Structure formats: structure tokens, C-alpha cells
Amino acid sequence: MSRPNSSYEPQLVNRAGETLTGDEIETLDFDRAVEELDGLNGSYAVAIQPGQDVRALLPFIDHIARFDIAFPGYRDGRGYSSARILREAGFTGAIRAVGDVLRDQLFYMLRCGFDEFLIKDAAPPEAIRAAAQRYATTYQSAADAAAPVWALRHRIPA
Amino acid sequence: MYQYDAFDHAFVRDRNAEFADQVARRLSGEITEDQFKPLRLMNGLYLQLHAYMLRIAVPYGVLSSKQVRKLAHIARTYDRDFGHFTTRQNLQFNWIKLADAPKILEELAEVEMHALQTSGNCIRNTTTDQFAGAAKDEHEDPRPWAELIRQWSSNHPEFTFLPRKFKIAITGADRDRAAVRVHDIGLHARPEGFDVYVGGGLGRTPSLGHRIKTGLKGENLLSYLEAALRVYNRYGRRDNIYKARIKILVAALGPDEYARQVEAEWATLDKSRIDAPVVEIDRIRSFFPAPAWKTGFDAAAFERAKTADPGFARWLRNNTLAHRQDNHLSVTVSLKPVGAPPGDASSAQMDLLADVADAYAYGELRVSHEQNIILPHVAKDDLYALYSRLDAAGLGTANGGKITDMIACPGLDYCSLANARSIPLAQDISRRFEDAQLTDKIGDLSIKISGCINACGHHHVGHIGILGVDKQGVEFYQILLGGRADENAALGVITGKGLSAEAVPDAIERVVQLYLNLRKDESERFIDALERLGREAFAEALHEPA
Numbered sequence: 001m002s003r004p005n006s007s008y009e010p011q012l013v014n015r016a017g018e019t020l021t022g023d024e025i026e027t028l029d030f031d032r033a034v035e036e037l038d039g040l041n042g043s044y045a046v047a048i049q050p051g052q053d054v055r056a057l058l059p060f061i062d063h064i065a066r067f068d069i070a071f072p073g074y075r076d077g078r079g080y081s082s083a084r085i086l087r088e089a090g091f092t093g094a095i096r097a098v099g100d101v102l103r104d105q106l107f108y109m110l111r112c113g114f115d116e117f118l119i120k121d122a123a124p125p126e127a128i129r130a131a132a133q134r135y136a137t138t139y140q141s142a143a144d145a146a147a148p149v150w151a152l153r154h155r156i157p158a
Numbered sequence: 159m160y161q162y163d164a165f166d167h168a169f170v171r172d173r174n175a176e177f178a179d180q181v182a183r184r185l186s187g188e189i190t191e192d193q194f195k196p197l198r199l200m201n202g203l204y205l206q207l208h209a210y211m212l213r214i215a216v217p218y219g220v221l222s223s224k225q226v227r228k229l230a231h232i233a234r235t236y237d238r239d240f241g242h243f244t245t246r247q248n249l250q251f252n253w254i255k256l257a258d259a260p261k262i263l264e265e266l267a268e269v270e271m272h273a274l275q276t277s278g279n280c281i282r283n284t285t286t287d288q289f290a291g292a293a294k295d296e297h298e299d300p301r302p303w304a305e306l307i308r309q310w311s312s313n314h315p316e317f318t319f320l321p322r323k324f325k326i327a328i329t330g331a332d333r334d335r336a337a338v339r340v341h342d343i344g345l346h347a348r349p350e351g352f353d354v355y356v357g358g359g360l361g362r363t364p365s366l367g368h369r370i371k372t373g374l375k376g377e378n379l380l381s382y383l384e385a386a387l388r389v390y391n392r393y394g395r396r397d398n399i400y401k402a403r404i405k406i407l408v409a410a411l412g413p414d415e416y417a418r419q420v421e422a423e424w425a426t427l428d429k430s431r432i433d434a435p436v437v438e439i440d441r442i443r444s445f446f447p448a449p450a451w452k453t454g455f456d457a458a459a460f461e462r463a464k465t466a467d468p469g470f471a472r473w474l475r476n477n478t479l480a481h482r483q484d485n486h487l488s489v490t491v492s493l494k495p496v497g498a499p500p501g502d503a504s505s506a507q508m509d510l511l512a513d514v515a516d517a518y519a520y521g522e523l524r525v526s527h528e529q530n531i532i533l534p535h536v537a538k539d540d541l542y543a544l545y546s547r548l549d550a551a552g553l554g555t556a557n558g559g560k561i562t563d564m565i566a567c568p569g570l571d572y573c574s575l576a577n578a579r580s581i582p583l584a585q586d587i588s589r590r591f592e593d594a595q596l597t598d599k600i601g602d603l604s605i606k607i608s609g610c611i612n613a614c615g616h617h618h619v620g621h622i623g624i625l626g627v628d629k630q631g632v633e634f635y636q637i638l639l640g641g642r643a644d645e646n647a648a649l650g651v652i653t654g655k656g657l658s659a660e661a662v663p664d665a666i667e668r669v670v671q672l673y674l675n676l677r678k679d680e681s682e683r684f685i686d687a688l689e690r691l692g693r694e695a696f697a698e699a700l701h702e703p704a
Contacts, residue, residue, distance in 0.1 A: 002188040050396075075196055075279070077319025081392050084316055088426065104180065104189075104197055111315035122188075134176055137169040139309045141431040142316065148431075149165045149309065150438040 002122075005102055010118045012096075015110060015132070017125035025065055030057075037063050047098075050078040058089050067091075069114070071099035080112045087113035087143035106131035113143030159220050159522065160305050160445045162270045169312065170267050173274060177201045178260040185257075200280055200318070202273025203259055206572055210254040212262060213276040218286040218304035218328075219247030219525040219532075223512035226523055228269045230508035236262055241508065243493060243501040245565055245616060246325075247285050247525040248276055252572055274312065279320045281311035281387070285327045287335045288526035291446060292488045292534040294480045298330030298347035302443045303376065306434060310380045317387050321394035322402035324387070325359075337527065337643035339367040340619055342404045343386065351375050356386065356416065357408030360613035364649050365405045368413035370420065376439060381432040385424035389416065449520040452537040455485040463542040470545050472594065473556035478541075485538050489519070491531040491548060492555040492563060496588045499581045500566045501529030510551045518544045528565055528604075530558070561603045561670070562588040565616055569609030569626065570633075576609035578626025578633035583607055583659055590663040591670075600670055603684040606641075619643035621685045622666060623650040635662050637700055639669075639693045642685055653693050654700035661702070668699040 012020040027045040028037070030052040037044070037060035045066040048054055057064065067086060069079040083095050096116035097109050103121050110132060121127045138146045150156070162170075177197070184194040198204075202213040214229070221229075229249055233241045236258050237251040244250055254262070266272055275282055284304040291299050307326060311317070317324070329336040330347035338344025344355035344367045351373035358367030374382055393411075395401045408416045464471040478487040491511065494500050503511070511531055515523050518540040524532035536544060548554045557563045564587065567573065569580030584607055591597055606620030610627075617623030623638030634656040641650030657665055670684070676695070677687045688696065 002183075002186045004190050004193075005188055006190065006193065053392075074193070075319055076396060077279075077317070077321075078392055078396075080316045080319070081388050084388075085426075088428070102189075102193065104193075105319075108315040108318055135169065135172045135313070137165045137172065138315075139169070139312050140314055148434075149169075150434040152165065153163070153441065154435065154437050156435065 005121045006100075008120045008122060010098075010101070010120050011124045012116065012118050013124045013128055014117075015115045015128065017128040019125070020116065027068060033057055033060070033064075048079070048082055050076050052082075054082045054085055055089075061089070061091055064091075064093060066094040066096060066116075068096045068098050071097060071101055071105070074100040074102055074105055080108060083109070083113040084143050103127035103131065107134050111138070111142040111144050111146065159222060160217075160301075160442065166270070166309075167267075170270075170272050170274075173201075173272070173313065174260065174263045174267060177263065181256065181260055196278055196319075199278035200275060201259075201263070202276035203254075203256070204277060206252065206574055208572070209252065210256050210259070211572070212251045212254045212259060212273055213244070214249045214251070214266060214271060214273050215276045215283050216248050216271075216525050217308050218284055218290070218301055219288055219527075220301060221523045221525065222269075223515040223521045223523065225269045225271055226508050226512040226515070228265065228271070230505040230512070232262055232265060233505040233508065240502050240504045242499075242568070243503065243525050243529050243531070245527050245529060245567075245614065246276075246283060247288070247527055248283060249525070252568075277323075279322050279324075280318050281307075281314060281320075281324045281326065284308060284311075285325070285336055285341075285527060287329045287331055288524045288532045289335060289479060289488050289534060290330070290524075291448070292479075292481055292486075293331050293333075293335075294482050295333055296331040296482070297349060299443075299446055300328040300330040300336070300345075300347060301446050302439065303330075303345070303347065303379065304328055305442050305445075306380065306439065307383070310383070310434075317391060320387070320391055321396045322399065322404075324390070324404065326383075332645070334643075334645040334647070337616075337619065337647070339647040340364075340616075340643055341367065343367075343383070345379075347376075348372075352379060354382070354386075357405040357413065358647075359403055359405045360616055360618050361403065362400050362611050362613075363403075363405060364613070364618040365409065366647050366649065368408060370413055370417035377436060378429060378433055380434060381427050381429040382420070382424055384432050385420045385427060388423050389419045393419075449522070449535055451483050451486065451535075452539070453485070455538050460538055460541070467542070469549065469554070469556065470542055472598065473545055473549075473554060474541065476556045476560060476598070477558035481535065483535075486535055487538060487541065489533040489536050489541070489544065490526070490558040491533065491553050492557050493530050493553075494557060494563050494588065495552060495555045496562065496592045497585050500564055500584055503531070507551060507553060510547070510553070514544055514547050528563060530563070556594070557597060559602045559604070560597045561591050561600050561605060562597060564588065564605045564607060565620070566607040567609050567614035569607075569615075573609065573614075575612055576626065577611075577628035578609045578635065579659070580607045580609040580615055580626060583624065583626075583635070583662060586659070586663050587666060590667060599674065601680065601683055603670070604642075605666070616643065617641070618649045619647065620650060621688070622669065624662065625652075627656065629656065633659055635659060637662075637665065639696055640685070640688055651693060653697050657700070664702070665700045669696050672696060672699045
């Protein structure tokens with residue numbers, strides 16, 4: 001028997017599968033970000049819990065270098081919508097998935113615009129690479145560059 | 159029917175490889191059962207009372223003869239020689255070994271089938287009118303739209319961990335045979351575009367869908383659905399599994415406010431990236447041409463067969479529907495023979511259905527949400543030969559739409575959620591109304607039985623609904639009257655006190671007898687008489703006279 005992946009300490013990796021070290025940037029919670037970001041200088045990370053509306057932060061997006069979107073349980077899918085909304089609004093900074101992040105979610109997270117993962121797994125870099133290569137075909141457009149099947153069928157440029 | 163191209167094949171192959179890897183990791187202990195559960199559910203694998211159940215997707219209920227033969231083969235090889243057709247137009251195998259599941263999925267992929275998204279909190283198989291492309295009252299074929307939705311919803315990255323399961327139904331005919339108002343989203347194609355209903359459903363909190371949009375253009379269907387799902391994904395409740403369906407969100411916000419939020423979300427979306435272009439919709443449409451219709455009709459021979467064989471005449475009356483081609487009919491093959499579990503078919507019966515579909519029905523079959531098999535196009539000249547072969551195989555039951563054409567969930571015999579048995583009760587009732595003359599005299603009447611409050615047997619929308627409950631360890635049944643799932647959809651209401659399993663057939667017999675006494679004439683159906691006279695007029699008949 002192997003040991004469950006969820007028993008490993010979380011490790012931080014990017015979408016290329018490279019291990020990232022800790023960062024110095026200050027993290028605000030959502031309420032503080034909404035109240036104070038307008039008057040702050042510099043660049044911050046903002047922690048988003050499920051149910052918090054990332055659109056409330058769009059006016060201050062220039063002060064935000066990174067969103068840490070929480071998955072308190074991996075069946076909670078609200079974070080996927082949060083990430084897509086941020087990418088659709090033009091946010092180009094980092095979006096990090098934190099919490100109950102396991103390898104079977106990575107494909108969906110990559111497609112929804114996440115690019116950093118605090119993941120519990122025996123081999124995080126391999127998990128990321130496997131997720132990125134899992135599907136040759138995607139039926140929908142999302143936040144990544146993959147063209148939907150209909151565009152490929154009819155050779156419609158993205 | 160739709161044919162996979164290289165992209166579709168690649169998708170199913172990759173998805174099956176992913177699941178085979180997940181099964182291997184589960185067997186090695188790398189993922190816990192708790193973590194494996196949502197993954198296996200998304201691939202159609204349930205852990206039931208006695209074994210694994212594999213639910214195979216039959217996209218919008220459409221099957222080829224080749225696919226049916228493959229299902230028969232799987233039943234024979236991996237299960238106990240039969241399969242169960244469901245109210246979601248799918249097929250379930252109830253006795254599957256976990257280790258066999260990847261192999262079965264490989265076999266299914268050979269005939270362009272899979273078990274994807276037949277369970278789990280994702281967008282499920284889109285269901286539709288079982289007479290699509292055949293019915294006289296249809297103005298828009300719903301199958302291409304259902305296929306478009308199938309592709310868009312397959313492995314959707316944003317909507318794979320929804321608050322709860324999500325079911326879309328679509329119809330394109332005047333008569334609603336797809337029950338669109340009891341689905342999370344119901345689509346009714348009309349000449350000016352789609353009517354969109356949202357928040358319908360059965361279960362613990364039954365409700366009828368609210369119309370939130372009219373005239374939605376097909377070219378924008380996917381982006382509108384994306385907006386509707388996003389609002390639900392973000393704001394649907396996740397604290398209580400019984401409050402997590404979209405109907406609860408729509409009730410809490412009010413349909414107008416929900417619709418407003420969807421419009422606002424829709425306005426932010428880049429529709430040109432989401433909506434498949436017309437050329438793709440046309441491509442999908444091109445897979446659903448009308449067959450090369452057989453011509454001619456020998457009316458004299460047809461009449462002779464009817465006169466010579468009263469069984470055939472009766473089957474014609476009860477199990478066929480008018481077709482857009484005057485020399486054709488659509489046929490319902492009843493999977494409700496007297497005394498048998500509704501919706502079950504043996505592998506031999508499946509093989510026979512495939513054979514007769516090839517011989518008489520252009521190779522095409524459908525699964526109806528009433529758990530019957532439909533042969534959508536049969537030339538009238540072939541009907542007697544078809545009937546004779548079906549009847550010889552025990553598939554000639556002439557009870558389409560009649561009192562013994564019941565829907566029943568698997569119930570306590572199979573299901574770990576059930577409080578009470580459903581199938582044995584359905585069998586008892588069907589034996590009670592075995593008499594053909596009585597069945598025909600009663601006319602159209604739908605009985606729907608659920609073994610628990612989750613309502614898989616659709617009891618809320620049966621003209622007579624039966625709900626199994628557990629009362630201090632004893633099975634009891636509540637009776638609902640007045641439900642219907644058609645274009646005049648209504649929810650039945652619990653009437654009278656709970657009954658024991660033994661008392662239910664008697665109670666139904668008394669209600670039916672009262673209807674026969676009170677109806678204006680033969681053309682007044684049970685549901686019409688019930689609506690004219692009111693439920694209370696029938697309440698007393700449910701109970702033994704004191």
C-alpha cells in the first residue's frame with residue numbers, strides 16, 4: 001500500500017512543475033483588502049475564501065500581485081469560478097490554489113487560470129506535468145490557451 | 159446519429175486513461191475512498207447495497223443497434239445477464255466488479271459510448287423527447303442541441319465540482335415529453351428561440367421550473383448556460399446537501415433576481431469564445447438526417463392483420479405514436495411486462511431489440527424516461543412482423559402509457575438510500591391490473607413509485623404517485639394524486655394516510671373504480687377527471703371503508 005497523497009506536507013509549485021520557495025509579499029484577507037487597498041501603496045496578495053466575490057476587488061487590481069484562492073475541501077468548486085472571473089477581467093498576476101489541493105484537480109485548475117499550487121502529493125512536479133498532458137482535446141474554451149474542439153474542427157483561429 | 163470524429167475519440171480515450179489511473183491509485187491506497195468517491199462518481203461508478211453499479215450514459219437516449227449489442231455483451235460478460243434502463247434515459251449494470259470497470263469502459267469506447275458524468279456533482283446527461291426526429295408535433299429536432307450541450311459540458315473545467323448534480327432537458331415539440339419543467343434547466347425550442355426554465359426538480363423539495371428567458375438564440379445557447387451555471391456554482395448552497403440544488407437558490411433569490419444575475423454574468427462573457435459557431439451547429443445537425451424512408455403502404459394487408467390478431471390491434475392502439483411520415487409509426491417496446499421489474503432487459507432481449515431495429519427500424523433505438531425502448535421509425539408495412547417477433551420474445555406487452563406502464567426506482571432491493579421497496583410493489587400493482595380489457599378501459603394513467611424521498615421514481619409527477627417511507631422500521635407508502643410531467647406540469651399532493659405495502663394495490667383499485675364511475679365518458683382521462691372533481695373526491699377511496 002502507498003501512503004495517501006493527502007498525508008504529504010503541501011509543496012508550492014508553478015504550472016511548469018518548478019518548486020517555488022516562500023515569498024515575502026504581505027497577504028491581506030478579503031475584508032481588509034476591500035476596505036484598505038484603495039489607500040495602500042505597493043503590491044499585495046489577497047486571500048479569497050469560497051463565497052467571497054472577487055469582483056469587489058477589481059477596482060484595486062493594480063495593487064494585487066497574487067490571489068490565494070482557498071479550497072477548504074476539494075469538492076468545493078467555487079474557486080474555479082473566482083479564477084476565471086479574474087482572468088476574464090484581465091488580471092495577469094499570479095493565482096495560487098491553496099487548501100485541499102490534490103492532483104486530480106490540477107487539470108481543471110490549470111484550465112481555469114491558476115498558475116501556482118500549494119499541493120499535497122508525493123511528487124508535485126510530476127503531478128503537474130501529468131495533468132497538463134492528460135487531455136489532447138478540450139471541448140470548451142477557458143482561461144488557458146487551449147482551443148475548443150469546434151475551433152480546431154473548423155480551423156477557426158482563437 | 160452523431161458519429162465521433164478523431165477529437166471525440168481522443169477525449170473519451172484520455173478520460174478513460176485518467177480513470178484507469180485513478181482506479182489503480184485507489185487500489186494501491188494512494189487515494190482514500192473519500193477522495194476516490196467523487197472521481198468514480200463522475201465516471202458513473204456507484205457503490206450500492208451489494209456491489210458496484212455502473213451507469214452508462216446514453217446521450218439523449220439515442221442508441222444504435224450496434225451499441226445495444228455491445229450493452230448485451232457487457233451484461234452477459236460482466237454482469238448477471240441483464241441491464242436496467244433508467245428514468246434518465248441511461249442504462250445501469252447493478253453487479254459490477256471495480257477491477258472490471260476500466261475494461262468495460264474500453265469496450266464501451268469501441269462503440270462510442272462511455273459512463274461519463276452519469277453521476278457526481280457535475281452536468282449530467284442531457285435528456286430529451288424520445289420521439290425526437292419522428293413526432294408529428296415537433297418543429298425543432300432537439301438532438302443536435304443536446305449533442306452540442308454534451309460536448310460543452312464534458313469535463314467542463316469550471317463546473318465539475320458544482321454544489322450538486324445538474325440536469326438539463328430539452329424538447330422541440332408542442333407536447334413536452336421530456337418533462338422540461340422538472341429539470342434544473344429545461345429548454346423548450348420554439349420558432350423564435352429557446353424558452354429557458356430554471357429551478358425545476360423533484361426530490362425532497364419538488365418544484366416546477368420558472369421561465370427566465372424567451373427567444374434565446376441557439377447560437378448563444380452555450381454562453382447563456384455558462385452564465386447560468388456560473389451563478390449557481392458561485393452562490394448555490396454547499397452547507398447542506400439537501401439544499402444544494404439550483405431550485406433552492408432560485409427560490410431564495412426569486413426567479414427574477416436569479417435571471418437578472420444570469421443576464422449580468424452573460425454580459426461579461428466573451429460569447430465568441432464560448433459559443434460554437436453556426437458552422438459547427440450545422441456540422442452536428444448533419445449527423446441527424448431523416449432515414450431513407452421506405453415508401454408505400456398496403457392498407458388492406460394491415461387491416462387483415464389487425465382483424466386476424468386482436469393482440470396486434472391492441473398493441474397498435476397502445477404502443478404506437480403518429481409519425482411525420484404517414485406510412486410510418488413510432489413504436490414503444492414496453493419493458494413493463496406484468497410482474498417483472500420495470501426497465502429491466504436481459505442480454506437476449508437486448509440482442510433481439512438490436513436485430514429488429516436493423517430489420518424494421520433503420521437500426522435506431524431510443525430509451526424513454528418512462529424506462530421503455532422506442533423504435534422511432536417503423537414503416538406500417540413492417541409493424542406486424544415486428545410485433546410478432548417482439549411478442550415471441552416477451553417484449554410485446556401492449557401497455558404503453560397505461561396503468562401498468564409504471565416508473566419505479568430500484569428501491570430497497572438495490573439502493574442504499576431507499577426506505578422501502580419499489581419494484582415488488584410495482585409488480586403487485588401490475589398483477590392487479592393484469593386484465594387487458596380493464597387496462598384499456600382505464601386508459602392513460604401514470605403511476606410512479608419512489609422508494610424514498612429522493613424521488614428517483616418521479617412520484618411527484620405521476621397521476622398517482624407512491625412514495626415509500628420508513629415508519630419506525632416498517633415500510634409505509636404515501637399516495638400522491640394529481641401530478642403530471644407534460645406541458646401542463648403539476649406536482650401531485652399527498653392524499654390520505656400512509657398505507658402498508660399490502661394495502662396499496664387495493665387502494666389504487668378503489669381510486670380507479672371511482673374514476674370509472676365518475677368520468678363523463680371514455681375520453682375523459684383519469685388526470686382530467688381528477689382535475690375536474692378535485693383530489694378530495696378521491697381521498698376517501700384510498701382507505702378501506704370503515
